[in-house]
Amino acid sequence: MDDIDRSLLSLLEEDCLTPLHDLAVMLGCSDEEVEKRKKQLEEDGIIRRYSAVINWEQVDKGAVYAIIELKVAPERDYGYDRIAARISRFSNVRNLRLRTGTHDLQLLVKGKSMQEIARFVSEQIAPMERIRETATHIIMKTYKENGVLYVEREDGQRLPFSF
């Protein structure tokens, strides 16, 4: 992992559709080398996948996102890992993190409706062994996601010419 790899990663993170040749020119190396480095980063699991940042709120008007916090009793030898692995298998769980603070695990869950989220929490998550407590927070509006603004912002204007 050198400076070129790091620069390549941030370029791809920002726009993974940047043409290979442009990447090569910017990084000052050959097309083949960029190809090779990219492949290596994929194989090493550093690049997990290439995806788009989509404002689903604009598409699925009814969709509901919720943050669910869980208090969990950790297991001897495994800590939180096994229960986290189990929860992460649900496809509607978009993010799952172990965190500090009042709760242990934090999930971001997507549902078609409030009822669906409620059912998921009460029927799938809460009854699990070792889950001591749940707290569900419905997301009302997203302002920024993955470093990308979701709200229109008035940008400053520059003069067309200045010295």
Next chain:
Amino acid sequence: MLSVKTDNACHSRSDQRKRDFVSERAKVIPPSGIRRFFDLAGQMEDVISLGVGEPDYSTPWHICDAAITSIEQGHTAYTSNTGMESLRRELARFLRDRYQVEYNPMSEMIITTGVSEGLDIVIRAVTNPGDEVLVIDPSYVSYAPCVTMAGGTPVPVPCTEKNRFRLTADVLMEHITPQSKALILNFPNNPTGGVMRREDLEAIADVAIDHDLLILSDEVYAELTYEGHHTATASIEGLWDRTITLSGFSKAFAMTGWRLGYLCAPPDITAATLKIHQYVMLSAPTMSQYAALEALKNGEEAMREMVREYHLRRNLFVDGLNRIGLSCHTPEGAFYAFPSVKGTGLTDYEFAERLITEAGVAVVPGSVFGNNGIGHVRCSYAVSRQELTEAIRRMDEFIRSLP
């Protein structure tokens, strides 16, 4: 009793003036060379402007926040003439750490309203009528007029493409006369992106010392150096006590609108310049000084990120220019490319004018920056990569359309 005028007498224009009130000094200053382009750009839609001389970033938010907080706390009065002591001390640390130059924040530093003000007042502080001031050519448009307004005579010293837009000792020597007093340098250079490395500065140091010249070094693009690290003129052996370092926050920290710069000089020159600063400016804007303090303390990471991005854009854009047949040396600093348009058969003015009207890309004709800019155009790459790519595409199409 308060009387209110209701007629429009205050708007009437009489032609009773017999004298021309405009001074000879103001008359001799050349008007801006690109007024016409402003008008052209204003008439057109969907213009990609590579004519800008400022970052496309907004000021990093933590810097803005520091200024807002200072206003909330009521810091809205004048500061000391030289600027806030906390800012000067932080600046002294920054200059020592980054460029290995020592300046005493109490006697060798003035916070100015942009580099523009620093340049004006220091030129006035050192120029006598009849003094010749050597000005690198091409260069930023203000240097020569500031010398003229101070009663001096600007003498252009060519920095040609052949020399990678650097100043060489030979060329400098050719332009020195008994009247030569000072030399204005600006590296990394606007408009060429040229950089003077340590050995280049050392070569001209001997000439400056032999001829007892003062050097005014505008280093506002210092942080935007892509190959290696910036060398400050004052850090060269024997130059500290004959150098005035001018710089500011505009370019590196994306703070052009804050109007904040500084000048550092030996104590006698600082004291003389301070007198002028006291009378014409009093002090630099207080909220901007708080912003600058935050920039110096915590702004390095955001600044590095912007510089990294300019570096990537430079590679992308210069490669594109050369690919479409506009030969361009690799600028090692600032955010300008300065390609030659001689191959198109057009003058730089014709090229710029036709490019904006026929292809919707705005660039600045090189001759605006001096005779040695003739045949070149200045293109700023402080615009997004998407726009740079599209600009290259449009320029390519335009060049192909030429006979």
